[in-house]
Amino acid sequence: MVYELHYWPGIQGRGEFVRLALEEAGAEYVDVARGPVSEGGGARNLAQLMDELAPAPFAPPILVVETLVIAQTANILLFLGHRHKLAPDEETGRLWVNQLQLTIADLVDETHDTHHPLSSGLYYADQKEAAKQRSEHFRRERMPKYLGYFERILKGGGESGAGLAGEALTYADLSLFQVVRGLEYAFPQAMASLAPKLEATLALAERVEQRPNIGAYLKSKRRIPFNEEGIFRHYPELDGKA
């Protein structure tokens, strides 16, 4: 059983949350759009595939396995979490991890809109002034609110070494790691000013990074570096204190 992951090549984007889960699980997968065009790679093939898949996805990432075609990041992770024990099996725990992932997804959406507040169809340069305003609000209000929330959960967990849903690592922990590293890349000043209040969160991110499979993945060529085409973009003029 080999998973096919379909996501825009060249960026981590929302596909990265799926990659991290697949890598942690040690699952075999093909990152199709990053392969050669002759094997279905490239953005054009991906766009065409989207017209052909059933049931039709609205947007990548898309996971294809056996007869299943699954889209929406949190939905893919709900599926993978169950299959690869990256979430509790019982209902309460499963819903809690899904809830955390959806909250992380909201933070990711808001991060995207810091550089594209007016239109995803306009260049950043054409909405820079609006981006500055949105980013300031994001740094001062939203980042502290979201990250403070996850910090409280991690601290409330008690025993050190635990994640967002207790002792066992879940896909929500992997996703929080990704968001922390992304925000550090995009808003280094804001993250530096918040760091003293994010002890448990930053410690979790380090623990995730040191897991054997994740560590190997991060050092590999499979990990695309952060860049200014993705969700987490470093535009110095948008950064500043939180």
Place this chain on the structure above:
Amino acid sequence: MVYELHYWPGIQGRGEFVRLALEEAGAEYVDVARGPVSEGGGARNLAQLMDELAPAPFAPPILVVETLVIAQTANILLFLGHRHKLAPDEETGRLWVNQLQLTIADLVDETHDTHHPLSSGLYYADQKEAAKQRSEHFRRERMPKYLGYFERILKGGGESGAGLAGEALTYADLSLFQVVRGLEYAFPQAMASLAPKLEATLALAERVEQRPNIGAYLKSKRRIPFNEEGIFRHYPELDGKA
């Protein structure tokens, strides 16, 4: 077993997607924040409750039942869909309905940002020019893309009378109804210009409206009217052709 729904009083907001599922299911629930302050009603009580609940929700809506505390709209609906047969039982169908709901949630987020593109902490009047730009992009690009997507799914279903996941009604159908009515309220001109291409979607919305439980709900005082405090706001200066 009585559900407690906790959501900001005075607006439909994201709580409405939960209300529609509870109403369709004929479930007994208390819309706590809309009740008297002495019984936990009002925004202040809700804010305090959020500090006390475990596991901690990031934001309303929150559903409390038995020992469960569930937040995030799509997560609550995943739970209710399973309990009240508002989604298929088997994995493929369940994931498909969750995927649809998450796509609807993205559309709802984008709708909200048409009137608050810069900051949820600023008044609309203080971001009106940015709102005009974002709304134009939303009307011309995003509304046709999202609504066209759902229309294609409904048409692909074949037999008339079917919803987004086949013959049986699901919570995603209820949510699509809510979004259609909301967009008609907020952007009447844009929806009028799209209507000829949304035959199946508009027919679905009517079928939902005519279901006995939903019909009774919509005529009751439990249904809060659309207004300019919610997600779907009618600001004529933001409307225009799609």
